[in-house]
Amino acid sequence: MQAKGTYNNQPVTGTMIAGTLLPLRNTAQRYPLDLSLANGATHVSLIGTVQDPLSFKGANVLLTLAGDNMADLYPLTGIPMPATPKYRVTGRLAYAHQSIEFTNFHGLVGNSDLSGTIAEKPGAILTNGTSKPTVRMNLMSRRVDLVDLGGFIGTKAGGEHEAGATAAQRAKIAASEARSPNLLPDKPFNLPKLNAANIYLHYKADSIEGKSMPLDDLAVTMDIVNGTIHLHPISFGVGTGRIIGTIALTPVSNKLIHAVANVSFANVNVSKLMAATHMFRGAGLLQGKATLNATGNSIASWAGNGNGGLVLYMTGGNLSALLVSLSGLEFGNALIAALGLPEQTDIRCFVGDFALDRGIFDTRTLLLDTGTAVVRGEGTVNLKNERIDYRIQSKPKHFSIGSLPAPIDITSTMKKPSIGPAKKPLVERGIAVAVLGVIAAPLALLPTIQLGVKDPHACQDLVTEAETQDRDDKPGQSVRPVAHAAPVRKVAARPPAPHGNLTTSALNRQELKKVQHQRP
Incomplete structure (x- = not known):
């Protein structure tokens, strides 16, 4: 028989x-x-024998599926699949327990291996002539490249091995993505396909590989029932620790999805995270929790209107450079030098406490207490337009002369941030030095004196609050009055830094007064 x-x-x-x-x-x-x-680009082959061909019972058939994109299988199978790079899988096809079963299959999706079992039970015919099958998947990979799973999270899947793309086409795609001002994925989810079948998935990846990938393994349990997605949980291994999330995505209209997410960070290895930069080293275990409650149709829209919070904390450890280097920002070395941090320093503690309010990611506390200095951060990230307005400042713990560490401003966009010393405070202190040099050379030394930070309790109190937020699932929310944790100023108005408009004598008196009382 032939068909065309x-x-x-x-x-x-x-x-x-x-x-x-x-x-x-x-x-x-x-x-x-x-x-x-x-x-089209999808190829299917069936080779074998059937005991009862009219009922497809007693099948001993080898099924091979191959193509440019697994999403193209939907019209043939009725199973909604995400976009993938090129794939080829082979396994046994049978009909048993009133289900079509694809068992013991194995193959490749992009650069990742995939094996397991898929069973599809046809649903009852509805009044509109359609049916909703029930699909159960038990899948695993020995090695997976996360770029091959991009279609599952709303990004472009496949990377350099994108479906059938030539070198020129890949270059054009890369140029287009480079021109886009956005960093967060804004590809909408396809809601009608989510409602095409009820799906129950168990997936495990023994090893995750990829460029600058700090994750070791992946395990996920996911249900899609009547269009609602539940991940309970999705879990990534990071060294000896794990990042574990429970996520619910519920359609509220033909175009919008309500997202509720809770993510915990348990003993996540900083050494693993720092190794992903290929530049810096570190040690310590990171703890914390994040929550999100938002409505939209993409990751970008959820972030742009969401509410929630993030708290991260770590006691002890070692860091060879400022943690901000993890984000791949430019001028990282200049930033570290400007803050006066050494190449290698012990960490007494790190606390990051952030609130998300309708897309505005605001800092409640950002403190890094090292062996030589205390680093504080303040400001906001507007996830609606991906604009950054942030400031980081380092204060030495010990008396020093000749150091002029200015605040560091991080501005512009998330995709292309601009990093550099805050010019205004630096210029004003430079003028003070010049004026004093004319009046009396010895007095010109006063603005360059760093008197040091003395506050042994701030970090302990902040870590205690962070632990409480973690335990109570309320990151980004104040759980009790905490000494030494007063809110910092907002950066958006850009007022002068503390010394910026002081006379020399007032500056000196203020610095001397703070010797015993200044917070980090």
């Missing part, structure tokens, strides 16, 4: 070689079957 035509707006061709017609009803004799089908 159009299906799903794609050309379709098929060839089948099978037994004669008379033995179709003879279940005592196995019926041979050899089918090849091509629909």
